[in-house]
Amino acid sequence: MTTPPGGVTDRLTGLVHALRAHGLSIGTGESVDAGHALEAVGFTDRERAREALAATLLHKAGQRPLFDRVFDLYFPLTAAASDGDPSSPDSAQAFDRAALRERLAAALAADDGSALTRLAGEAVGGLGGYGSAPGSDGWSSYQTLDRLRPETLLARVRDMLREAGGDGAEPAFTDRLTDDEIRRRIEAFRERVRAEARRRVAERQGRDRVARRAVAGTPESVDFLLAGRAQLDELRTTVRPLARKLATRLAARRRRAARGRIDLRRTLRGSLSTGGVPMRPVLRRRRPARPELVLLCDVSGSVAGFANFTMLLVQALHDQFSKVRVFAFVNRVDEVTDLIARGAADPAGLGARILDEAVVTGWHGQSDYGTALGEFAERYADAVGPRTAVFVLGDARTNMADPNLPALKRIADRARRVHWLNPEQPALWSTGDSVAHAYAELVDMHSCRNARQLGELVGRLLPV
Numbered sequence: 001m002t003t004p005p006g007g008v009t010d011r012l013t014g015l016v017h018a019l020r021a022h023g024l025s026i027g028t029g030e031s032v033d034a035g036h037a038l039e040a041v042g043f044t045d046r047e048r049a050r051e052a053l054a055a056t057l058l059h060k061a062g063q064r065p066l067f068d069r070v071f072d073l074y075f076p077l078t079a080a081a082s083d084g085d086p087s088s089p090d091s092a093q094a095f096d097r098a099a100l101r102e103r104l105a106a107a108l109a110a111d112d113g114s115a116l117t118r119l120a121g122e123a124v125g126g127l128g129g130y131g132s133a134p135g136s137d138g139w140s141s142y143q144t145l146d147r148l149r150p151e152t153l154l155a156r157v158r159d160m161l162r163e164a165g166g167d168g169a170e171p172a173f174t175d176r177l178t179d180d181e182i183r184r185r186i187e188a189f190r191e192r193v194r195a196e197a198r199r200r201v202a203e204r205q206g207r208d209r210v211a212r213r214a215v216a217g218t219p220e221s222v223d224f225l226l227a228g229r230a231q232l233d234e235l236r237t238t239v240r241p242l243a244r245k246l247a248t249r250l251a252a253r254r255r256r257a258a259r260g261r262i263d264l265r266r267t268l269r270g271s272l273s274t275g276g277v278p279m280r281p282v283l284r285r286r287r288p289a290r291p292e293l294v295l296l297c298d299v300s301g302s303v304a305g306f307a308n309f310t311m312l313l314v315q316a317l318h319d320q321f322s323k324v325r326v327f328a329f330v331n332r333v334d335e336v337t338d339l340i341a342r343g344a345a346d347p348a349g350l351g352a353r354i355l356d357e358a359v360v361t362g363w364h365g366q367s368d369y370g371t372a373l374g375e376f377a378e379r380y381a382d383a384v385g386p387r388t389a390v391f392v393l394g395d396a397r398t399n400m401a402d403p404n405l406p407a408l409k410r411i412a413d414r415a416r417r418v419h420w421l422n423p424e425q426p427a428l429w430s431t432g433d434s435v436a437h438a439y440a441e442l443v444d445m446h447s448c449r450n451a452r453q454l455g456e457l458v459g460r461l462l463p464v
Contacts, residue, residue: 120192141197224306243316298394331368370404
């Protein structure tokens with residue numbers, strides 16, 4: 001890699017700003033250290049530059065995938081010299097796809113990284129172009145991979161490896177390379193295609209814009225409603241670290257609150273012995289008592305991932321409360337406190353167990369907030385008292401059913417405080433079948449779209 005055009009400083013500051021936009025905490029001192037590291041290692045070896053910047057800018061191993069994707073935008077392997085015009089479907093058909101697949105199979109069998117990078121560029125240039133207007137032209141990794149279908153090369157690569165092993169003996173092949181290894185190489189090539197498509201789009205639309213919109217962030221910044229299964233699995237690994245951080249924060253708040261506030265009357269009375277000067281402030285001591293917490297969670301559809309993650313987080317924080325009770329609903333309400341306690345051993349299967357073992361649906365499978373809130377207020381009124389903080393988790397979409405505002409008001413009147421965490425952005429509240437603004441008139445409603453926001457809200461809103 002030669003010295004990047006446009007200035008090293010601009011590339012480095014752009015990289016830092018993009019990482020910060022995705023939630024990474026990078027200070028000025030770390031940015032300066034990154035500059036010194038680049039000065040020391042130079043640009044002759046791109047991977048050394050990558051490792052130097054990662055070592056100076058990152059704090060956690062889990063931040064590395066995000067860093068690599070952003071690094072490839074600001075310090076690309078090759079310049080866009082042969083992008084050409086985006087290809088239409090007709091030109092994609094003219095592209096020699098069969099020859100490219102054959103060369104790709106050979107590169108996968110040889111595990112030739114430089115050849116795979118070069119083939120990724122050819123594939124995107126020949127198969128990934130779309131659009132015909134200058135303002136809308138671009139490159140699509142999805143379109144490239146859909147047309148190239150590298151995953152179907154597994155058998156061909158396996159045959160090549162058997163031939164290279166001599167006599168076509170299968171034991172020699174299985175000793176050298178398994179099918180899992182071939183799949184790993186194919187997935188690495190797919191990631192090269194994605195990086196190349198992002199690079200080409202970034203050259204046209206600007207790196208900052210692409211880094212902000214087209215690069216997947218850390219698990220903590222993934223939108224709950226947009227997260228796929230793999231992202232949710234990765235997100236669950238953050239439950240324990242986030243719970244430890246929140247527990248420390250809550251304990252500190254509790255210690256500060258236990259000191260009490262100044263009792264002005266008793267302080268002034270005591271100051272009579274010192275001529276009216278309050279030499280010894282008298283504090284109004286608080287009686288130590290941990291609050292109670294109730295979760296009321298919508299577990300239907302795409303909201304389920306948000307609810308399941310929050311339930312696991314609260315379960316990990318259960319020592320911070322005198323009592324924790326968890327209720328799940330779709331259009332019927334059932335207590336799932338025991339299921340959550342047992343779900344810590346298998347967090348991925350928690351949602352399925354709740355749907356299988358709890359009675360959360362009636363005669364249909366659509367969420368009905370009005371019926372669920374009414375049933376909770378009637379059957380589980382004893383779960384809510386003056387020391388109870390109630391958290392309702394859901395998007396407030398009633399499928400055009402009665403929202404049952406009186407039921408929510410009865411719950412709010414009994415509880416110490418009710419907070420509604422909504423995974424949708426506020427711009428979508430009260431659009432379509434959402435009644436979020438109607439519920440927000442009765443309780444505090446907060447937008448909570450990812451794990452980072454959830455941690456901030458839980459740490460700020462939970463009583464001490």
